[in-house]
Amino acid sequence: MELAEIPPSAITYGILIKAYGQANQLDNVFKVFKKMQNKGYSPNAVTYGCLLDSCIKNGAIGKALSMYEKMLKDGIKPNTIIYTTLIKGFTKIKNLKGAMDIYQKMILDPNSPPNNVTYNSLLDCCAKCNDLRMLDRLFEEMKSTKNKPDLITFSTVIKGYCRGGKLMAALRLLETMEEQHIRPDEVLFNSLLDGCAKKGEMEIALEIYAKMNRTHVKPSEITYSILLKVFARSKMKVKDVVGKGKEAVVNMLAILVYGNYTKEAIDLLAKVRTEKLRLGKSVYIELMRACIAHKDWDKAAIVAIKGLRENPEYGKSESVYRELTEKLLEINNPAAETISELMDRHNSEFKQMFKPIVDSGNRTCIKSEAKEKAAQGKGSENMNIHNVSKKASAENKAAFIAEKGAVEEDTDGKRTEEKHFAVKPIDFDTAPHYKNSKTTEPKSTGQSKIARLV
Numbered sequence: 001m002e003l004a005e006i007p008p009s010a011i012t013y014g015i016l017i018k019a020y021g022q023a024n025q026l027d028n029v030f031k032v033f034k035k036m037q038n039k040g041y042s043p044n045a046v047t048y049g050c051l052l053d054s055c056i057k058n059g060a061i062g063k064a065l066s067m068y069e070k071m072l073k074d075g076i077k078p079n080t081i082i083y084t085t086l087i088k089g090f091t092k093i094k095n096l097k098g099a100m101d102i103y104q105k106m107i108l109d110p111n112s113p114p115n116n117v118t119y120n121s122l123l124d125c126c127a128k129c130n131d132l133r134m135l136d137r138l139f140e141e142m143k144s145t146k147n148k149p150d151l152i153t154f155s156t157v158i159k160g161y162c163r164g165g166k167l168m169a170a171l172r173l174l175e176t177m178e179e180q181h182i183r184p185d186e187v188l189f190n191s192l193l194d195g196c197a198k199k200g201e202m203e204i205a206l207e208i209y210a211k212m213n214r215t216h217v218k219p220s221e222i223t224y225s226i227l228l229k230v231f232a233r234s235k236m237k238v239k240d241v242v243g244k245g246k247e248a249v250v251n252m253l254a255i256l257v258y259g260n261y262t263k264e265a266i267d268l269l270a271k272v273r274t275e276k277l278r279l280g281k282s283v284y285i286e287l288m289r290a291c292i293a294h295k296d297w298d299k300a301a302i303v304a305i306k307g308l309r310e311n312p313e314y315g316k317s318e319s320v321y322r323e324l325t326e327k328l329l330e331i332n333n334p335a336a337e338t339i340s341e342l343m344d345r346h347n348s349e350f351k352q353m354f355k356p357i358v359d360s361g362n363r364t365c366i367k368s369e370a371k372e373k374a375a376q377g378k379g380s381e382n383m384n385i386h387n388v389s390k391k392a393s394a395e396n397k398a399a400f401i402a403e404k405g406a407v408e409e410d411t412d413g414k415r416t417e418e419k420h421f422a423v424k425p426i427d428f429d430t431a432p433h434y435k436n437s438k439t440t441e442p443k444s445t446g447q448s449k450i451a452r453l454v
Contacts, residue, residue, distance in 0.1 A: 087119050185217060
């Protein structure tokens with residue numbers, strides 16, 4: 001720009017100050033500011049706002065206050081943004097008194113009213129300084145103005161309550177938030193879980209984690225690390241989770257798997273089996289994968305056997321079982337034979353269930369029988385599937401197809417033959433592998449399958 005002999009304007013210098021500030025190059029910020037003054041440009045409120053913001057982001061609150069004093073000497077009146085920037089600076093160094101002094105100046109200045117960002121910054125300062133009394137006071141003041149609490153507001157106040165040990169107050173505020181149709185995010189849930197960690201409340205933590213899953217908020221590594229901290233500090237025993245229901249068990253397994261607490265997870269599964277609580281095949285698959293990842297072959301085998309006995313329909317997860325079986329064979333683990341037998345048994349039963357009931361010495365297709373009867377001139381009334389459907393129930397229709405086959409007429413009046421083999425109709429209410437079997441593999445959403453099976 002200078003090489004092209006295009007003189008920079010005050011706006012250009014302001015942009016450079018902001019850019020250097022975001023790049024944490026505070027020395028260059030002041031070099032540009034000095035050059036701007038040498039060129040005869042007078043900084044305005046926007047320039048000072050960028051300058052103060054650069055100082056605050058780089059932790060130079062002293063320089064920010066010096067520039068604020070210089071701004072006042074230059075006759076430039078601060079606006080809401082400049083006041084709020086200074087409050088953020090005091091919040092960063094946990095100086096609640098300094099932040100409140102700036103807030104009082106805003107209250108007295110009709111041209112610089114506090115906005116949502118101002119109140120959220122003040123509330124954050126109260127939370128960091130653990131001043132819950134001032135936190136409540138500012139929260140009520142905010143609600144009395146035109147500024148309405150948003151997600152950041154609720155999240156900040158909840159964080160303050162949890163840090164101060166007021167977990168129940170934080171949970172009540174979560175209910176208020178939901179009543180106002182404000183959807184919580186991961187940061188808010190993590191604050192609540194951190195509050196549970198301080199109190200050792202594993203049961204409440206599981207309820208919060210369940211709500212997190214129900215509202216489709218994806219847990220992060222931070223979430224799981226906090227949950228493990230709650231688990232470590234809680235007096236609740238793993239086996240006690242079973243009494244809380246399936247959802248609590250599945251969520252607890254997700255936490256244990258993430259933290260490599262495989263022994264505790266296996267113990268929990270043993271208790272689940274005793275209580276006859278069905279978890280679904282994906283729970284076992286994910287736990288088995290976790291054991292494989294940690295090369296804990298014995299526990300992986302235990303999980304596989306339990307999973308196959310409870311959910312024989314392994315479906316698309318066959319490769320996981322085969323991989324484990326091959327590894328167990330390599331290390332001469334006898335569990336490989338048991339897993340193979342369970343899988344082969346299921347395959348055999350599955351094939352037998354759908355095997356056509358046809359005499360081994362007479363595998364004649366019903367198609368031939370239909371052709372023969374059609375050639376004998378027997379009317380289509382007894383052969384047409386549509387006529388049958390008008391006269392018989394669904395069960396009779398299935399029986400008719402199995403016994404006679406079906407011949408339909410096409411649009412040209414010609415007889416079109418269909419292949420129908422004599423297959424025994426399956427009663428889905430009594431078939432061993434279909435009764436009460438509704439577990440399906442969920443689509444991937446980027447989160448643990450165990451955490452989604454609730």
